[in-house]
Amino acid sequence: MLDEETSASMGPRPVSVAVVDDDPTARRLMRFWLERAGYTVVEHESARSVLDHDGPIPELACVDLGLGEVTGIKVIQHLKARDSELPIIVVTAQRELETAVAAMQAGAYDYVTKPLDRDRLLLAVHRANERRELLSNVRRLESALTERSVLGSIVGKSPPMRELAQQVQRVLESDVAVCVFGESGTGKELVARAIHNGSARRRGPFVAINCAGIPESLQESELFGHERGAFTGATQQRRGCFEQANGGTLLLDELGEMSLQTQASLLRTLQEKTIRRVGGSGEIPIDVRMVCATHRDLRAEVEAGRFREDLYFRLVVYPIQLPPLRERVEDIPLLVGHFLRSLSKDVGRDVQSISPEALEALARHLWPGNVRELQNVVHRSLLACRGDEVMLADLPPDIRELALPAILPTVHHMNGNGASRFQEPSEEDIIPLRELERRAIQRALRATHGSVGRAAKLLGIGRATLYRRIATLDLSRDVA
Numbered sequence: 001m002l003d004e005e006t007s008a009s010m011g012p013r014p015v016s017v018a019v020v021d022d023d024p025t026a027r028r029l030m031r032f033w034l035e036r037a038g039y040t041v042v043e044h045e046s047a048r049s050v051l052d053h054d055g056p057i058p059e060l061a062c063v064d065l066g067l068g069e070v071t072g073i074k075v076i077q078h079l080k081a082r083d084s085e086l087p088i089i090v091v092t093a094q095r096e097l098e099t100a101v102a103a104m105q106a107g108a109y110d111y112v113t114k115p116l117d118r119d120r121l122l123l124a125v126h127r128a129n130e131r132r133e134l135l136s137n138v139r140r141l142e143s144a145l146t147e148r149s150v151l152g153s154i155v156g157k158s159p160p161m162r163e164l165a166q167q168v169q170r171v172l173e174s175d176v177a178v179c180v181f182g183e184s185g186t187g188k189e190l191v192a193r194a195i196h197n198g199s200a201r202r203r204g205p206f207v208a209i210n211c212a213g214i215p216e217s218l219q220e221s222e223l224f225g226h227e228r229g230a231f232t233g234a235t236q237q238r239r240g241c242f243e244q245a246n247g248g249t250l251l252l253d254e255l256g257e258m259s260l261q262t263q264a265s266l267l268r269t270l271q272e273k274t275i276r277r278v279g280g281s282g283e284i285p286i287d288v289r290m291v292c293a294t295h296r297d298l299r300a301e302v303e304a305g306r307f308r309e310d311l312y313f314r315l316v317v318y319p320i321q322l323p324p325l326r327e328r329v330e331d332i333p334l335l336v337g338h339f340l341r342s343l344s345k346d347v348g349r350d351v352q353s354i355s356p357e358a359l360e361a362l363a364r365h366l367w368p369g370n371v372r373e374l375q376n377v378v379h380r381s382l383l384a385c386r387g388d389e390v391m392l393a394d395l396p397p398d399i400r401e402l403a404l405p406a407i408l409p410t411v412h413h414m415n416g417n418g419a420s421r422f423q424e425p426s427e428e429d430i431i432p433l434r435e436l437e438r439r440a441i442q443r444a445l446r447a448t449h450g451s452v453g454r455a456a457k458l459l460g461i462g463r464a465t466l467y468r469r470i471a472t473l474d475l476s477r478d479v480a
Contacts, residue, residue, distance in 0.1 A: 015129055018058035020044040020075055021091060022067055026116060030062060030091075033118050034125065047075050057083050060128050062121075063108075064091040065099050073099075073106055080107045085135050087128035091116070154190050155338045156331040160323035164191070167320050172198040177315050179255070180293040182322030185372030188293035189253060191322065196249040201289055204248025209241045212254035219262040221278045224269070230279025242275045242286045249289045255315065256296035256307060267311045290315060325367040325374060332363050335371060339378040340390070347382045354390040360462040361395055364402040438473050441466070445475070 017039045021027040024045070031041045042058060044050045047070035061079055065072035072090065079086050090103045090111035104111065109131060110124045154161070168191065171178055178195060180188045189208055196206045214222050221230075225240030241250055252258070258266070269275050270290070274283040292315050301307035325332070336354055344350050354362075358381075367373055377396060384394040392400055444455035456466040469475075 014040045015060065015132075016040045016042060016056070016058045017125065018042050018044060018050070018061040018063075018079075020047070020050055020061065020067070020072070021064035022046055023064070026064070026091070026114065029116060030121065033121060037122055037125075039125070046070075047072070050075050051078055057086065059086075059132055060125060061086060061088045062091055062112075062125070063088055063103075065103060066093065073103055076103055076106050076108055085132070087132050089121075089124050089128055154187055154194065155334050156328060157334065158323075158328040158330045160328045161331060164320070164322065168194055168198065171195060171318055171320075173200075175199075175201075175289045177290045177317040178292070178320060179298070179316040179318070180291065180320045180322060181298075182293070182295065183324050183368075183370055184295050185370035186322040186324060187371055188322060189251060191320065192249070192251040192253075192291045192293060195291055196289070199249070199289065201248050205245050206249050206251070207241050207245035208251040208253055210253045212257040216259040216262070219259060220265055223262065223266065224275045224277055225280075226278035227280045230277070234279070237277075240275065240277065242269065242288055243284065245288045246286050247288075249291055252290070252292045252315075254294055255292040256294045256298060256301055260306075260308065263308045263311050267308060267314065270311075270314050292316075325370045329363050332374070333359060335374055336362065336378055339375050340382070343375075343379050343382055346379070347385075349382070349385070349388075351382055351385055351388055351390060353388070355392060356462075356464055357392040358390055358395055360465055361392060361399050361402045363462070364460075365399050434473070437469065438475065441469060441473065441475055 015038075017034055019027055019030045019034070019041055021030070022045055027043055027045065031043060034041050039060075044053070047067040051070070051074075057079075063072045063075050063079075067075065076088055076090075079088060084107075087109040088107065090108045091114065092099060092103075092111055093114045109128050112121050112124050154164075156164075172195065178192075180191050182188050192208070193206060196202060209222060211219065221234075221238070221240065223240050223242060225238050225243055226234050228234060228237050269286070272283070273287070274285050276283055298307055298312055298316060302309045302312050325335075336359065340351055340354065344352075362374070362377070369376070377399060378390075380396060381390045381394040385391070440459060441455070444458045445452075447458065448454035452466055452470070453463050456463045459466065461469075
């Protein structure tokens, strides 16, 4: 038998259960038992009430089969149409067991018979709820695995990165031209590789060319190749990037740096699906998926006349915007952990962790160089680290100072003309840093009526750091 305590533990709060029964006594009895077990209950006295209900879908449902003109089977089908994974428990009389079998075939999860037994009902609801949670966990796991496999080596679980994974997922089944926009260091090439590795072209080559790193006079040769003797220094025939990427994916990185002359040749190649080597006369067919990347606003470049509009519409069919690191700060701990593992071998020490103060300082930096800058900072910190944990003192000075608020006041005095003049402070003017910190924290706590979270924001430090400083300075009474 199930006692009241066991029953209550079965239903995690709040789980909503729809009870559909035209018998008011049975309906209220089920509601009483379920609410005592910790569930929230919505009653429906008829099938029509369920069919007309356009509110939130319940998480579980108990449906009586004998509902009059509209059968319980119809109700089950209606609920399943709204949520195919909704666990439904059939409530039926003994003589309706054959109908209960039909209900199970229509998608019901379990059944209980009348007269109702409290323990049997709660056990069925509990098992149905367990199934609901299991399916939910499976979906979350599948989503996480999909995002992980789609983004490949890109680290991050923040909402912007989940949105990025969904965007990448949408372009894997076709050869649509993708343009990846993002600041320097955000990982545009990694996204391009993820698109290639997740597409049908994954077995083909992936070739990347940085347009900004090639002189204007050599851009066409790099892209389309050249014949021997085509220009001074062309001592042998050379296959260009398009030929090298044939059957795979070609990434044109920093597309906005391409010259107008090369843009015209590229447009012809995309239209004709053929290339002509520099100095050659024959047309060579190519089959390449185009992915481009740039930190520039290509639309503005078009308006300024520096980028061809017809080429823009050829290459920017599906734009993907990469978030800068400052917009996904919650990913910094994951990225730091990843870099600690990948860079430890380079410094010859196994450094597994980073102190909370150091991590907080990293989170406060704006990261103009994005993930690439973070990687460099972690590398430098590992070289400076002498223990098995990266400490605040191991960080570069410009980042280390972000861990504490600036509390160095300038001393001014008014001269006889009412103008402000700087005066060198005397020893009596100096206030110990600990006292300055105490005063700053007390003032912030008074201003926020003891709210540590709001006070931390005013002080420009993390909540965890403020709690530690409150304990160290014995200011707990100011939090009350």
